[in-house]
Every structure is written in C-alpha cells, then in structure tokens.
Amino acid sequence: MVRRNKRHDEQANEFREAAAQLIGSAVEPARPAFTDAEPLAPEPAGAELEIPAELHVPAAWELAGSMMRYWAPLTVDGVVVSCSQCGVYRDWLVLNSGGKVWVRCRSGHDTPVPGLDAAWYERTAGPVEGLYTSREEGEASFGYDGTFAGVIL
Numbered sequence: 472m473v474r475r476n477k478r479h480d481e482q483a484n485e486f487r488e489a490a491a492q493l494i495g496s497a498v499e500p501a502r503p504a505f506t507d508a509e510p511l512a513p514e515p516a517g518a519e520l521e522i523p524a525e526l527h528v529p530a531a532w533e534l535a536g537s538m539m540r541y542w543a544p545l546t547v548d549g550v551v552v553s554c555s556q557c558g559v560y561r562d563w564l565v566l567n568s569g570g571k572v573w574v575r576c577r578s579g580h581d582t583p584v585p586g587l588d589a590a591w592y593e594r595t596a597g598p599v600e601g602l603y604t605s606r607e608e609g610e611a612s613f614g615y616d617g618t619f620a621g622v623i624l
Contacts, residue, residue, distance in 0.1 A: 528599075528602070535568060536569070536606065537566075537567050537596065538564055538567070538613065539564075540562075540563070540565075540613060541563040543561060544560050544561045545563060545565075545584070547586035552574060552582065553582075554574075554578070554580050554582050555580070556578070556580040557578050557620075559576040562576070563576065564613050564615040565592065566606075567589055567596075572589065572591065577614065577619040578617055578620040579616055579617030
C-alpha cells in the first residue's frame with residue numbers, strides 16, 4: 472500500500488488553484504486594427520529581378536566537362552591508382568567528361584581509370600571552385616599543367 476502525504480496533496484491543490492487563476496486572468500493580445508489603406512499595387516511588368524550577365528552560371532549540360540582535386544591516394548577495387556609514367560599515387564586532378572573519368576598528375580600525365588564513372592564523380596565532387604573557358608585553363612589554374620612536375624603538394 473502506498474501512503475500519500477497530506478502535505479503533497481495540499482501543495483498540488485494550491486498549484487492547481489493558482490494555475491486556474493492565472494489562466495482565467497489571461498487576456499488575449501490585442502489585434503491590430505486595420506486601416507482603410509490602399510491594397511498593395513501589383514508590380515509592373517518587367518520588374519523581375521535581373522541577374523547581371525557576369526554572374527550567370529551555365530547549366531551542367533552546357534559544360535564540356537568538370538574537374539576536381541583529389542589529394543588522397545585513389546583506390547579502385549582495392550588497387551591504388553598510380554601514374555603510369557611517373558609513379559605518383561596521390562594529389563590528382565580528376566577529370567570528368569562524356570561519362571568517362573581519368574586522373575592527371577602534377578607532371579601533366581593523364582591516366583585513364585576504367586573503374587570510375589560519372590556517377591562516382593558526382594558522388595565525390597564538392598562545390599564548384601571555378602569555371603574555365605578551356606580544359607587547359609582549368610589545369611593551369613589548379614596547377615596540373617606540368618609547372619609543378621615532380622612536386623606533391
């Protein structure tokens with residue numbers, strides 16, 4: 472048998488009474504009175520927000536391809552990808568074009584990677600870092616045009 476404490480019952484009743492008084496004395500907030508103001512006029516035609524031409528970003532289908540840095544060793548089916556000409560195995564520029572993916576080392580050597588596809592690239596790629604008018608311009612911007620041959624940053 473559970474023994475109830477009379478003092479606890481009294482405190483609970485006092486709390487209920489105080490809560491009821493508080494709820495009963497609550498006043499609904501005053502609502503703002505509407506004035507006879509004119510309704511907002513519709514915006515004139517042609518007032519849409521226009522984005523400056525230099526800020527337009529082309530759609531994905533308008534680009535010839537995309538590229539991203541991949542600094543860690545790249546493993547495909549348990550095999551580490553390495554450059555067939557200089558042996559580098561990390562610090563890649565991964566290129567994606569036409570559903571094919573290949574890697575480029577800082578010496579400027581391209582190595583096809585048959586185990587990677589456009590779906591892998593889309594899952595792995597981060598935000599766009601820049602748009603370039605040509606592949607060569609992008610490679611130079613990232614530092615994979617042969618300027619840093621033999622250097623792993």
